[in-house]
Amino acid sequence: MALPRTYESQNCSIARSLEIVGDRWTMLVVRAAFEGVRRFDDFQDVLGVARNVLTDRLSRLCDEGILRRVPYQDRPERFEYRLTRKGVELWPTMMSLMAWGDRHYAPDGPPTLIGHRGCPGTLTANFTCDACGASLGPADVEPRPGPGR
Template sequence: MLPRTYESQNCSIARALEIIGDRWTMLVIRSAFEGVRRFDDYQDGLGIARNVLTDRLTRLCDEGLMRRVRYQERPERYEYRLTRKGVELWPTMMTLMFWGDRHYAPEGPPLVIAHRGCDGALTDHLTCDSCGAQLGPRDVEPRPGPGAQAEPPRAQAIT
């Protein structure tokens, strides 16, 4: 049985899992790539318990993947934005999405990632299938795919 932490392992994958290796953390990061910035929007969109979300956002900020930015003074309110370190997870997130589409999306991908420049689709090589350009997170936009549900079910909060 694996220990709860991997700090004793000399392995970059294990060390990365210490930070991003739980599902809520990955879903928070996914939401950030979708443009979510505010606590309540994360909470509503994910159906995550407030205490769990607070913990994940704090950890992501402490680790330098996100930063808190005040957008209102009275009362104080903050947005959570990906840092450069967080944005560097984009290829990993896209690779995981493509893998999930291949193995767990029998009706087709629920989401397709379109190139803003020419409307082509992102390939698993992170290029545009139409113009061949190398793409990054600022070059694309998500759109409903053939496996999208008309109205997604609301997630249930799990602690």
């Protein structure tokens, strides 16, 4: 039996959150936005997602206030998609999900390490740098190739 798409009958913040971000393509769009992808064609190139699926996910993320559309060209009118504050708040969740996947589904080691920008250290489970101890957020880090790449 398939699960329903919405969970109105459940008084549960996890279920309500999954209504918004519980789809594979949605989370991969958010991941790409954290990696600096901004334009529709770039999202499509990076993700290999069908245009209609990408259009749907970008629209939904904008409707939910996770991304915002910012014009960058008038003729023809074109937009970039940028994370909002609400979207940036997904960063700890994304990093925790990545670490969980690294532990359980990366037999050759993590494909990507999250490095402390300007420092040789990497992100710990406590969102600090393992080299210098600084607290880290999304603006402080950069992806680096890991051993499983």
